[in-house]
Amino acid sequence: MFVLSRLRTALRQRLQRHRSCATVGAARNNVMERVMTTEIATLGGGCFWCLEAVYQELKGVTLVESGYSGGHVVDPVYEQVCDGNTGHAEVVRVHFDPAQLSYRDILEVFFTIHDPTTLNRQGNDVGTQYRSVIFTHSDEQMTMAKQVIAEMAHVWDAPIVTELASAPVFYRAEDYHQNYFVNHPLQSYCAFVVAPKVSKFRKTFGDKLRR
Numbered sequence: 001m002f003v004l005s006r007l008r009t010a011l012r013q014r015l016q017r018h019r020s021c022a023t024v025g026a027a028r029n030n031v032m033e034r035v036m037t038t039e040i041a042t043l044g045g046g047c048f049w050c051l052e053a054v055y056q057e058l059k060g061v062t063l064v065e066s067g068y069s070g071g072h073v074v075d076p077v078y079e080q081v082c083d084g085n086t087g088h089a090e091v092v093r094v095h096f097d098p099a100q101l102s103y104r105d106i107l108e109v110f111f112t113i114h115d116p117t118t119l120n121r122q123g124n125d126v127g128t129q130y131r132s133v134i135f136t137h138s139d140e141q142m143t144m145a146k147q148v149i150a151e152m153a154h155v156w157d158a159p160i161v162t163e164l165a166s167a168p169v170f171y172r173a174e175d176y177h178q179n180y181f182v183n184h185p186l187q188s189y190c191a192f193v194v195a196p197k198v199s200k201f202r203k204t205f206g207d208k209l210r211r
Contacts, residue, residue, distance in 0.1 A: 038062060039098050041106045042069060042135040042167050044089035045114030046122025050194050051092040053181035054113050054201045059210045060101025065093045066173045066180070069135060070165070078174055084127040091135065093170055103141055105208065107134070107148045112204055113197050117158035123193065132160075135167035142166070 045051055048066040055064045068076050071087030081088050094106060114122055116132045134149075136142040145164055153160055181194045202209060 037098060038095055039103065040137050040167075041094040041096065041103060041141070042091050042137070042170060043094065043106075043110050044069070044091040044131060044133040044135075045110060045116070046090070046125050046130045046132075047189075047193070048090040048092050048173065048177065049180040049190065050113065050122075050197050051110075052179070053190075053194050053198050054109065055092060055094050055106075056179075056182070057198070057201065057210050058096075058101065058106075058109060058205070059208050060099075060105075061094055061096045061210070063095040065095075065170075066177045067091055067093060068129075068171045068173060069168055070133060070163075074171075076171060078177070081129050082127075084129055086129075088129060088171070089131050089133050090129050090173075091133065091170070093172075101208075103144050104148060107145060109201065109205060109208075110134070111148065111152050111155075113201055116152065116160045116162045117156050119161045131163060133163040133165070135165055137167050 043051060052064050052066050055061050067090075068081050068086070068088040069091045070089045071081075073080060073086040073088065076086045076088055080086050081090065096106065114132060118132075120126065120128045120131045122130050122132075134145045136145055142164070149160055149162060149164065181190050181198070184190050185195070
């Protein structure tokens with residue numbers, strides 16, 4: 001009887017360990033699935049403060065980073081990009097969950113909050129660093145971008161000049177550019193340029209706002 005009791009105890013302990021391992025394994029798999037399903041969209045449409053402020057409010061977006069991409073200078077700084085000689089555009093890298101938000105949704109927002117018909121310009125911001133550009137991260141994104149651009153050609157009166165290319169190296173902008181509108185809502189550019197774009201986004205895409 002003593003041996004049988006010890007055997008039963010050992011079996012119970014082994015079963016508990018097995019269940020514990022299974023729980024940990026399931027949790028690890030869930031985390032891996034969430035990581036694996038995150039996608040990235042890289043877009044440029046004028047000052048990156050504007051795009052960042054909008055996409056931070058979009059449901060399904062997990063992270064937005066402002067940076068520079070598409071040029072020939074390695075590790076550029078803001079002052080270099082502003083000179084317009086690096087070839088880089090000011091862009092945002094949008095991390096999103098495709099289970100909540102589609103790449104098409106992201107592009108529809110993009111073509112609503114900036115003017116894709118003005119070459120190397122958004123309002124008073126002039127230069128190649130402010131060009132309209134979509135940098136794609138897969139063949140599927142490239143196909144979708146071409147489709148949306150074709151559809152938008154029937155919406156805008158002037159020809160769309162948005163550049164479309166595979167995503168080159170992304171250089172994250174200086175820390176003070178990150179979360180700029182959130183941190184400086186009363187700064188003059190934010191108040192007169194960024195805020196109206198955010199307001200337009202909220203009115204147009206109210207059902208897609210982060211709650």
